[in-house]
Amino acid sequence: MAPIDEGVKPPNRSESFMEIRLLKRGEEVACEGILRALPDWFGIEEGIAHYVKALSSMETWVLETESGIAGFLTLHPYGNSAADVYVMAVSPSMRDQGLGRRLMQHAESILRDRGVEFMQVKTLAPSRPSKAYARTRGFYLKMGFRPLEENKLWGEKNPCLIMVKHLPCQKPEGIKGEAKLG
Ligand SMILES: CC(C)(COP(=O)(O)OP(=O)(O)OC[C@H]1O[C@@H](n2cnc3c(N)ncnc32)[C@H](O)[C@@H]1OP(=O)(O)O)[C@@H](O)C(=O)NCCC(=O)NCCS
Numbered sequence: 001m002a003p004i005d006e007g008v009k010p011p012n013r014s015e016s017f018m019e020i021r022l023l024k025r026g027e028e029v030a031c032e033g034i035l036r037a038l039p040d041w042f043g044i045e046e047g048i049a050h051y052v053k054a055l056s057s058m059e060t061w062v063l064e065t066e067s068g069i070a071g072f073l074t075l076h077p078y079g080n081s082a083a084d085v086y087v088m089a090v091s092p093s094m095r096d097q098g099l100g101r102r103l104m105q106h107a108e109s110i111l112r113d114r115g116v117e118f119m120q121v122k123t124l125a126p127s128r129p130s131k132a133y134a135r136t137r138g139f140y141l142k143m144g145f146r147p148l149e150e151n152k153l154w155g156e157k158n159p160c161l162i163m164v165k166h167l168p169c170q171k172p173e174g175i176k177g178e179a180k181l182g
Contacts, residue, residue, distance in 0.1 A: 016066065020106045023060040023072065030069040031055050031062070034089045040132035041089070051087050058086055061110075063103050070094040073103040075111070082118040083111050104143045112169040125150040125161035137161070 023031070032052050035042040042048050054060075054074055063071040071090035077083045085107065090099045111119060121140055124133040127150065145163035153160040 017064075018102075019064045020061055020102065021064065023055060023062050025056070027062060027069060028052050028055045031060070031072045031089075034069070034071065034091045037092050038089055041136070054086055061103060061106060063090075063099055065094070071099045071103055073107050075107060077116070078120075080114075081116060082120060083107075083116050085119065085121045100139060101143065108165075108167055112167050115169055117167055117169060119145070119165045119167060120148075121145055121163045122153070123161050123163065125159035127159045128157070137163075 032048065035048050035051060042051065051074075054076075055072070058074045058076050060072055060074045062069045071088070071094065073088040074086040075083050076086040085104070088100065088103060090103070108119065123136050123140065124130055126134070126137065140163050143165070145165045148162045148164045151160050151162065
């Protein structure tokens with residue numbers, strides 16, 4: 001996830017229903033609401049619009065509870081071997097209850113089944129101090145991602161940290177040879 005601005009726990013006992021499924025048409029609004037509730041990460045209109053567009057143009061998984069959509073994760077593939085967690089967010093009222101972990105584990109499982117070997121996330125590098133993004137990096141580290149490189153993809157002011165995770169999987173029959181990068 002590009003920085004927009006400076007800036008296994010038990011599930012919530014009150015929520016008995018929980019499902020992770022693909023985003024349906026019209027649900028971008030609920031996801032946008034989650035983005036807007038996280039101004040330390042998604043504080044610029046242009047950035048919000050960009051991510052809302054990505055929700056429907058890319059593969060987006062939503063985590064639904066009795067109260068509605070509580071979080072989402074959007075995947076962007078790089079050929080057959082790698083995929084990016086383009087953006088993910090959990091409603092602040094549902095944070096720290098294991099929902100982010102569930103979304104990430106779901107994405108990993110989907111990708112492993114497809115024979116994808118590497119997952120990547122992009123986030124603000126620690127060379128630009130930010131309490132918000134320190135939390136994000138802490139979550140990614142906990143999820144098994146490791147820093148790979150820092151670059152200037154987002155310019156001098158927003159150093160980008162690429163973190164990667166290897167997914168042990170068996171390539172399904174038929175996925176051989178050079179990956180088409182896209
Ligand atoms: C990052 C985010 C998706 C995590 O979702 P979450 O539901 O709050 O996280 P979980 O409760 O599933 O936490 C999973 C694990 O990560 C750990 N973790 C979370 N934040 C952490 C931190 N700052 N440092 C270390 N570990 C952390 C949790 O302790 C938990 O580990 P445990 O199960 O062993 O206790 C969510 O907080 C969020 O939306 N943040 C704002 C937006 C953002 O950063 N998006 C990601 C970049 S696009």
